[in-house]
Amino acid sequence: SYELTQAPSLSVSPGQTASITCSGDKLGDKYVSWYQQKSGQSPLLVIYQDNKRPSGIPERFSGSNSGNTATLTISGTQPMDEADYYCQAWDSSTAVFGGGTKLTVL
Amino acid sequence: EVQLVESGGGLVQPGRSLRLSCAASGLTFGDYAMHWVRQAPGKGLEWVSTISWNSASVGYADSVKGRFTISRDNSKDSLYLQMNSLRAEDMALYYCAKDIRAVGGTEGGYLDHWGQGTLVTVS
16 A cells, blocks of 8 residues: 655754655655644645645745655744644545654744 | 534444534535544544545545445535444544545545544544
């Protein structure tokens, strides 16, 4: 079965750029979505179709996808961005989620 | 505003059954595929099942295939998950989520709205 791999954790200082990666076989051939989940809350879509932002998502969130790696980039990270981030792609009509990356902003 | 409200969770013994519901509002429910996604305590997201707008196409994760059945009633703007033969490993917070497309599992689709979840405890 298809797998998406994410680093379990990432720490950045406020104002720095956070790059959260997601790897999978030929992932660049698929569309990737990214979901943010703050503690005690439901997941929130922050990036879809590799690099598109839903309305209401700040411009500091951006995405890219090429080769075997998709990247969610948060420029000028703010304390409110502290959350778990999950990548997701489709494989054989099933949704596959990465294991999630816990972003700490300190 | 789109709202998805799950219900039906609770404490159930291993081997028993439970039926989850998801009531949708603020959208034309019958236009979209829907999904169930679960999250075990302290763990990541796991996709469970999807159903197309007209119920013609359904899909399941291998972990629940043959035990869970997804369904919908567009006249009631509602999504369901019938869970049979429950196991300890099914214990999780179950979210319903709306797909942007009419048929789930298609390239380019994504889950743009999520409910708050309903907790299933198997013990």
